[in-house]
Amino acid sequence: xxxxxxxxxxxxxxxxxxxxxxxxxxxxxxxxxxxxxxxxxxxxxxxxxxxxxxxxxxxxxxxxxxxxxxxxxxxxxxxxxxxxxxxxxxxxxxxxxxxxxxxxxxxxxxxxxxxxxxxxxxxxxxxxxxxxxxxxxxxxxxxxxxxxxxxxxxxxxxxxxxxxxxxxxxxxxxxxxxxxxxxxxxxxxxxxxxxxxxxxxxxxxxxxxxxxxxxxxxxxxxxxxxxxxxxxxxxxxxxxxxxxxxxxxxxxxxxxxxxxxxxxxxx
Amino acid sequence: xxxxxxxxxxxxxxxxxxxxxxxxxxxxxxxxxxxxxxxxxxxxxxxxxxxxxxxxxxxxxxxxxxxxxxxxxxxxxxxxxxxxxxxxxxxxxxxxxxxxxxxxxxxxxxxxxxxxxxxxxxxxxxxxxxxxxxxxxxxxxxxxxxxxxxxxxxxxxxxxxxxxxxxxxxxxxxxxxxxxxxxxxxxxxxxxxxxxxxxxxxxxxxxxxxxxxxxxxxxxxxxxxxxxxxxxxxxxxxxxxxxxxxxxxxxxxxxxx
Numbered sequence: 001x002x003x004x005x006x007x008x009x010x011x012x013x014x015x016x017x018x019x020x021x022x023x024x025x026x027x028x029x030x031x032x033x034x035x036x037x038x039x040x041x042x043x044x045x046x047x048x049x050x051x052x053x054x055x056x057x058x059x060x061x062x063x064x065x066x067x068x069x070x071x072x073x074x075x076x077x078x079x080x081x082x083x084x085x086x087x088x089x090x091x092x093x094x095x096x097x098x099x100x101x102x103x104x105x106x107x108x109x110x111x112x113x114x115x116x117x118x119x120x121x122x123x124x125x126x127x128x129x130x131x132x133x134x135x136x137x138x139x140x141x142x143x144x145x146x147x148x149x150x151x152x153x154x155x156x157x158x159x160x161x162x163x164x165x166x167x168x169x170x171x172x173x174x175x176x177x178x179x180x181x182x183x184x185x186x187x188x189x190x191x192x193x194x195x196x197x198x199x200x201x202x203x204x205x206x207x208x209x210x211x212x213x214x215x216x217x218x219x220x221x222x223x224x225x226x227x228x229x230x231x232x233x234x235x236x237x238x239x240x241x242x243x244x245x246x247x248x249x250x251x252x253x254x255x256x257x258x259x260x261x262x263x264x265x266x267x
Numbered sequence: 268x269x270x271x272x273x274x275x276x277x278x279x280x281x282x283x284x285x286x287x288x289x290x291x292x293x294x295x296x297x298x299x300x301x302x303x304x305x306x307x308x309x310x311x312x313x314x315x316x317x318x319x320x321x322x323x324x325x326x327x328x329x330x331x332x333x334x335x336x337x338x339x340x341x342x343x344x345x346x347x348x349x350x351x352x353x354x355x356x357x358x359x360x361x362x363x364x365x366x367x368x369x370x371x372x373x374x375x376x377x378x379x380x381x382x383x384x385x386x387x388x389x390x391x392x393x394x395x396x397x398x399x400x401x402x403x404x405x406x407x408x409x410x411x412x413x414x415x416x417x418x419x420x421x422x423x424x425x426x427x428x429x430x431x432x433x434x435x436x437x438x439x440x441x442x443x444x445x446x447x448x449x450x451x452x453x454x455x456x457x458x459x460x461x462x463x464x465x466x467x468x469x470x471x472x473x474x475x476x477x478x479x480x481x482x483x484x485x486x487x488x489x490x491x492x493x494x495x496x497x498x499x500x501x502x503x504x505x506x507x508x509x510x511x512x513x514x515x516x517x518x519x520x521x522x523x524x
Contacts, residue, residue: 102391104450216448216450219448219449219450220448223390235448238447238450238451239448239450239451241451241454242448242451
């Protein structure tokens, strides 16, 4: 069963047998994100939730993953001093990153071309990144006198530590896929042009797993990054009480005891 | 009489009232609050119910009052309706009441939660008194209970700007007693209620009374009140039983008197 979300002009969204794919679709602008695409991405994510998808893959159409904030909009902000950048960031980027990170299912990003600035943050907000060999990563913010936003100051140091993150932010260095892999910024590098199909193959495996346990693990990992051990242990105990009552846990245990493959429904 | 805007359930010694208006994020209508009052009275009267939980859904505890019911109201209408009377009666029930909060806990919802004995909140819950956005002020204890709970600085920010506190902020500021993992808030609320319900019903009643009284009295008067209440419990079976069980290293069996 495939569920399409209609009426979108800059984003495509499908959910097929639990696998949701959200594709940024402004290839002529290298998938730069303007206000319309922000709105449509949020609608797509709401659809993914409603459709009870079990895994999400985010990708970009055409040659780029995403160039980040649409600079034409920034130009307009320059012309009108009444336009508040902080409110724009809150309403668009903050809301989008929060949305992606609060999903209770595994999220993969398929990056098959350049990802820059806030476009990279979309990939960073995913749990796993599959990069094509020609993918590149750049923190473009400081090159135009801006501060990294869209969660970059939190997401990037969490992966590579403060010094490498600041080096990238200060210099705006463009990282290639292999360097990104060795720095822990992507999970796998695959042949150029195959990132989406590789990500979807992995996603299909994840879609057959106990979704509730995966969703809780995801939330717990991001939460406990900033908590101490005692709080994390307590949090895990609370989540385990919930997980132990899921149908998938029962199925997992019985399948093991009966010597057969489990069939998880995500419940 | 049936329940239409709340659900009422029993789990052993814990009574659970679930606010049930999902399409409007449990907006507190006059009818919902009246049903809540009736449910509280029924559970309070049942001697086998030793703790009451008031909860909402994952998305919302209650996102406010039912604005549609109030748009054209006059002062006399509001006086006569006394729509939030049930909230004010919570403190005088004999049974402890614990609020289990997930999602939006705003306006009348926040006031309801604060009128309970303590709050267990999902880490994703948000608290606020946004009545100022509608050209009014909190009308069910918000300005009083919130300020006492979190202090003037934050309370004034919330009441003047209508902004929300995250659950993490609310716990740090003293509004929320316990935080819970987002998927586990109801389980943690019930766990807290079971802990309460396993204690002496008489001691619980006196404990709630003295803690609530401390909000109204000078320290000296409060200490004297606590002392007399403390002394009084030495006429109770549960005091004998509780202390003997401790001395004899066994689990006490309380009878509530």
